[in-house]
Amino acid sequence: MAFKLCVVGCGGIAWRGHGPAYRRYAAEHPDTELAACVDLDREKASAFAAEFGFARTYDQVEEALEKERPDVVCLLVPAPYIAASAAAILEKGYPLLMEKPPGVSKEEALQIAAAARRPDGSEIPNRVAFNRRYMPIVAQARSLAEQWMNEDRLHHLAYNIGRVNRTDDEDASVTLIHGIDTLRELAGSDYRDIRLSYRKLSHLGAGVTNVALEGEFWSGAMFSLNYYPVAGAVYERAELLGENVTLRLKLPFWTSHDSPGSVELWSGNGRIADDEGAAVAGLEEPYVVNGFYEENASFFNAVRAGRKPTGGIATAIQSVEVAEAVYQRATRYTGALIERVEA
Numbered sequence: 001m002a003f004k005l006c007v008v009g010c011g012g013i014a015w016r017g018h019g020p021a022y023r024r025y026a027a028e029h030p031d032t033e034l035a036a037c038v039d040l041d042r043e044k045a046s047a048f049a050a051e052f053g054f055a056r057t058y059d060q061v062e063e064a065l066e067k068e069r070p071d072v073v074c075l076l077v078p079a080p081y082i083a084a085s086a087a088a089i090l091e092k093g094y095p096l097l098m099e100k101p102p103g104v105s106k107e108e109a110l111q112i113a114a115a116a117r118r119p120d121g122s123e124i125p126n127r128v129a130f131n132r133r134y135m136p137i138v139a140q141a142r143s144l145a146e147q148w149m150n151e152d153r154l155h156h157l158a159y160n161i162g163r164v165n166r167t168d169d170e171d172a173s174v175t176l177i178h179g180i181d182t183l184r185e186l187a188g189s190d191y192r193d194i195r196l197s198y199r200k201l202s203h204l205g206a207g208v209t210n211v212a213l214e215g216e217f218w219s220g221a222m223f224s225l226n227y228y229p230v231a232g233a234v235y236e237r238a239e240l241l242g243e244n245v246t247l248r249l250k251l252p253f254w255t256s257h258d259s260p261g262s263v264e265l266w267s268g269n270g271r272i273a274d275d276e277g278a279a280v281a282g283l284e285e286p287y288v289v290n291g292f293y294e295e296n297a298s299f300f301n302a303v304r305a306g307r308k309p310t311g312g313i314a315t316a317i318q319s320v321e322v323a324e325a326v327y328q329r330a331t332r333y334t335g336a337l338i339e340r341v342e343a
Contacts, residue, residue: 002033009076010039010048017292019052038064083108087115095125095303101177102128106321113313127299127309128316132182134291136281137263141249148242149188156241157223159183162231167205173323179225181319189219194333252277252289260289
């Protein structure tokens with residue numbers, strides 16, 4: 001039988017990142033049926049279907065699920081609508097890949113987690129599409145740093161986010177959650193204590209604010225995370241520092257001049273590795289170097305094989321909680337010690 005995919009939401013992120021990934025996955029797995037796509041704007045759904053090879057279109061989710069009975073649903077709607085839609089889909093028992101953030105508050109993330117639990121205590125397969133987790137160069141950096149973590153030699157992580165002319169951005173948390181989550185991924189640990197500070201740039205707009213986070217992970221490593229909405233360039237860069245080792249990471253994404261990204265390893269004041277993002281990914285297409293293909297393909301493969309996928313809602317809750325603290329302009333965050341179990 002065909003492996004059926006249904007997509008909910010045919011906006012910008014679906015076109016740029018996910019659509020090309022579905023098309024390639026279906027080409028590589030001929031038993032895959034791109035069954036249907038759903039959008040309140042039927043014209044959007046029709047255009048998306050024509051571009052990426054979906055068979056049918058709908059403007060109502062319930063009708064699509066009832067008629068199609070897909071094996072996987074991909075939820076690609078804006079942040080304010082993710083929690084309610086995700087919970088409704090999971091409660092019907094459908095495996096779900098959902099765009100980030102999985103809710104705009106910890107409460108919403110927990111609602112999704114509750115909806116994913118079956119009565120027997122098992123979990124409906126799900127994944128949060130934090131695409132930076134699945135960027136090939138981030139995966140390589142995480143692998144390079146693994147030994148330092150195991151030997152307790154990873155001392156500090158830094159992450160800087162720059163955007164240009166984000167003067168209409170009153171909710172920095174929506175962008176900052178990228179850095180919040182990626183730092184957790186690179187550190188292999190949850191946050192223990194965070195100090196948060198803000199600098200309002202009121203002359204540029206009521207909500208324009210520089211945001212700075214610093215603190216410690218439960219692993220003992222320290223970190224800093226900074227967001228600049230009106231910088232001179234669009235970028236996301238990370239640096240991991242250990243004993244006589246430094247890892248420098250330039251993340252690729254759509255409008256960054258760092259694309260397709262790179263990862264450098266330094267020791268003894270010499271560069272001992274310098275890998276360009278397209279070479280690590282094996283392809284230079286943006287949907288690949290940005291992680292969209294891997295986050296979708298590996299989720300589909302896990303569902304097909306009956307394996308529990310990684311990157312589930314449980315792994316995203318603290319990232320949402322810290323982003324919520326930014327949204328509320330909190331100045332201190334203390335995280336509970338929770339056993340780090342991949343879900």
